[in-house]
Amino acid sequence: MPREHKYPFLPYAPARYPEPDMITKGRDLLCLMEKRRSVRFFSDEPVPRECIDLAIRVANTAPSGAHQQPWKFAVIGDAATKKQIRLAAEVEERENYEGGRLTPEWREALAHLETTSDKGYLETAPWLVVCFAEKYGIRPDGNRRKHYYVNESVGIACGFFISALHTMGLVTLTHTPNPMSFLTEICHRPGNERPYILFPVGYAAQDAEVPDLRRKSLAEVVVESPGLIA
Numbered sequence: 001m002p003r004e005h006k007y008p009f010l011p012y013a014p015a016r017y018p019e020p021d022m023i024t025k026g027r028d029l030l031c032l033m034e035k036r037r038s039v040r041f042f043s044d045e046p047v048p049r050e051c052i053d054l055a056i057r058v059a060n061t062a063p064s065g066a067h068q069q070p071w072k073f074a075v076i077g078d079a080a081t082k083k084q085i086r087l088a089a090e091v092e093e094r095e096n097y098e099g100g101r102l103t104p105e106w107r108e109a110l111a112h113l114e115t116t117s118d119k120g121y122l123e124t125a126p127w128l129v130v131c132f133a134e135k136y137g138i139r140p141d142g143n144r145r146k147h148y149y150v151n152e153s154v155g156i157a158c159g160f161f162i163s164a165l166h167t168m169g170l171v172t173l174t175h176t177p178n179p180m181s182f183l184t185e186i187c188h189r190p191g192n193e194r195p196y197i198l199f200p201v202g203y204a205a206q207d208a209e210v211p212d213l214r215r216k217s218l219a220e221v222v223v224e225s226p227g228l229i230a
């Protein structure tokens with residue numbers, strides 16, 4: 001019996017795989033994603049712009065509240081703007097690290113990453129991509145349109161973006177200099193957009209290092225439904 005719709009609908013038949021192939025595909029993806037790391041040492045080697053556009057297109061496939069896709073990605077590749085962003089980020093980060101704006105608890109949480117107010121990678125990386133979250137939309141008549149689940153939606157899109165870069169052999173850092181309102185001005189973004197994450201993107205430097213972090217095990221992150229516990 002065909003369903004009746006008020007709006008257009010399409011048949012959807014996603015790929016299905018035999019069970020062994022499902023497991024293999026899942027394991028392959030896990031193996032790839034386990035190797036992803038946030039990188040703070042970049043090479044200045046150029047990266048094709050197409051890779052950036054592909055990663056943004058992948059991000060743009062993310063689910064979003066009411067399919068409002070409340071994101072914008074500003075792409076910066078010129079040295080002057082990168083420098084401007086680095087200097088502005090370092091002003092804020094110096095306040096955090098040296099000016100006492102970081103609470104002792106925050107400082108303690110960050111200690112093992114050995115991050116500092118030096119954000120040289122913002123100039124070294126060939127690309128900076130700033131994701132902006134649209135707090136609300138603008139209707140054609142200029143009125144505001146409410147956006148739903150903006151934070152969740154943009155967070156998922158950024159996850160897709162990071163995964164796409166990693167799949168292409170590129171690295172990035174989820175960078176959130178705090179506060180980051182300077183990015184609105186530098187990127188000439190309107191008032192309905194809020195800077196969400198600043199991503200330097202490129203190849204890892206040959207001598208790049210990352211903190212030796214341990215990820216939680218499956219048992220630490222899974223809780224069984226009470227109905228399943230005997």
Ligand SMILES: Cc1cc2nc3c(=O)[nH]c(=O)nc-3n(C[C@H](O)[C@H](O)[C@H](O)COP(=O)(O)O)c2cc1C
Pocket residue numbers: 036037038039040113115173174175176177210213
């Ligand atoms: C929302 C968010 C904000 C972050 N902000 C910063 C940041 O401002 N500076 C930084 O160096 N790393 C930042 N990170 C990176 C984390 O430190 C990093 O993801 C974490 O240490 C785990 O390392 P991994 O990404 O290599 O697994 C941020 C990560 C997330 C998810």
